[in-house]
Amino acid sequence: MAAAGALVLLAPCSTHRVPPVDLYPERQAWAQQIDWSVAKQEATSVLSAYLALDTSNPPGRESLGAAYLASILASEGIEASTHEFAPGRSNLVARLRSEHPEEAPLCLMSHIDVVTAETEHWSQDPFRGTVDDEGYIWGRGALDMKGTGVVELLTLVWLKRLGVPLRRDVVLLAVGDEEVDNLGVRFLADHHWDDIGCSHVLNEGGVGVEGALVDGLTTFAVAFTEKGSFWLRMHVDGPPGHGSTPMPDSAPAKLVQALDRIRARKPKPTFHPEVYTLLGAIGERAGGLTGAVLRSPTLVRSLAVGRLMDNPVSRALITNTINITGFGGAEEPNVIPSRVWAQLDIRMLPGTTSADMMAELHELTDGIDGVSFEVLQDLPAVESPTDDAVYQTLVRRVQLEWPDAAVGPLIMPGTTDSQILRPLGVHAYGLTHFLLTPDELRTMHGHDERIHVDTLATGLRVVLQVVLDLAAHDKPGG
Ligand SMILES: [Zn+2]
Known part of the structure; x- marks a missing residue:
């Protein structure tokens, strides 16, 4: 999905950058209560079990994944519902409510289905969720995009556990059939969008890649439109x-x-x-x-x-x-x-x-x-504006976390579920908060798809920070 391949192969100057200033330190204080080594272990086991559910599309069987995510949400006391859009195929919608909403809800979206895997070419079973000695979690969907699904799920879980007072509802959407006909998101758009009511959606799109465009330089491109x-x-x-x-x-x-x-x-x-x-x-x-x-x-x-x-x-x-x-x-x-x-x-x-x-x-x-x-x-190309607080926050958070990386707007050559939502007036932005090597990136839709536990944990921390920026009230005394 990301714009892979070398554009210009020249070495950049090595310069050390001063990170930009954090605009919301009082909101970020909530995240400091988390023991991140425990959070990493939890994210690893949640993803491992999610990857063990075979939601290859076709046929999809997304109800397996939706039920799994719903069971975790239920154990945390978070309101969630599943909607079947075809036999054995469901979307999940979960919501953390703001008591006094000041802005329209923010949606965190992922897809439950994964592309098929040629098992005979894999070094590990693509549907077992193996965690190896080097810290890689293996499985179809580790990067595209159950890894992000887990990051988004645990973002809601941590907001709930920490008791963060919200300025807007935060809604989790996990949908089916992204990889084939976008039936899951189309069903949400046709039947549930008025209830969901999100003004903004964070979804897949660009990703951080080392040396993607200039040799030795990391680029994070945030999709604001798709061709x-x-x-x-x-x-x-x-x-x-x-x-x-x-x-x-x-x-x-x-x-x-x-x-x-x-x-x-x-x-x-x-x-x-x-x-x-x-x-x-x-x-x-x-x-x-x-x-x-x-x-x-x-x-x-x-x-x-x-x-x-x-x-x-x-x-x-x-x-x-x-x-x-x-x-x-x-x-x-x-x-x-x-x-x-x-x-x-x-x-x-x-x-x-x-x-x-x-x-x-x-x-x-x-x-x-x-x-x-x-x-x-x-399907026309519909743009979401880049002079938007959500887009700007995504860019700023990436710059804070990876100060040497280039961050900018991406026109996606391919499409995601965002293309179905933008015509509804939703501002949708696409960025997977993982920094990958080109070798790791190639496993997406390829053989041996896997994600390192540190990459997953960093992604969770950054997405939680983004959502705190966009949806939390300041932590008193934070
Ligand atoms: Zn995807």
Whole structure:
């Protein structure tokens, strides 16, 4: 999910940074009552048991995970309910109430389902929750995203145990089917959103990665939007016939012609202002010539654009992409079919509409007879503002915890459940509060997914601090 891959491979200057000042020391005083070594052990065992529940999607079986989380909440006296959106598939909603709410609720969201695992390629059973001698907790979903689910759950648990008086409700959402069709969050959006009532959602998105964008530099990118996803099936019709006699206007021949033009398309780079903000934050930490270029939008456009366009990851951040992801329609080798099709996965930057992309496709396929488009999905890119207290708090907390890291706004090339919520007017921000090595990051959706107990514990502490900033009253005498 994160923007992996090297953008520019230059060494940054090594500079030591003074952490910015903590704006809410009295709210943070609550966290000082926690014995963090005990909290770490607890987080480890809660995650280990959660990973042992196989919620691979398909089929999902998220009710297993929802019931597990609900049992922990019940033992702590926290109000929770589960809603089944399909047989054996449930979402969980839990709420800590503010007695005198001053702001709309804050939601902490995760998904219960995980992608499938090719068990034969793993060094440990992906569904046992093994904790090894080096302190790694193994299992599908350790990073994406049961680890975060546990961090968010225990954040509610600690707020409750400490008796923190709240300025707003804090709501935990754990949903199903994020990895396939977003059915869980769609069900919440359609049937429960008025009751949930969150103005802001913290969800997955970017993550902290060492050396992700500049060699030796840690970057935390906070997703404030996701590219629009516009999925099409392009049909091409033509006269049927015998395979022995090639015809220039056959459907397969015209499909190839249309796809050739789509492949040869040269999208022009478009820089969203927040791309400059992220590059600028990286430039500030990188220093030197690289830093000077990245800090200047003019220099980025003139000197760095070629490099950004050459790398598929950075290219996706600055272009509308059309990816050919499959074909179909042929039956027999010796029969010319009258209809064939190709699938197109189109991802649009904020500001580009599906109508814009459709116009471009019509232009690209101009003069080829029999081409038509069937829309499979059309989700626009909706932005959440970055001049928002929640976004700013996420950035500030990361800077306090990792003062040498670059932190900035991310346009996610892919999508998460946040994309379903933003059109409802919700401000959703995506950041997993884990600092990972590139090797650890690769295990997400890959083999041997695992998280170190220290990474998990730090994530819990930082998320609790974020929520104290955003939702707690000051601790008297704190
Ligand atoms: Zn995920």
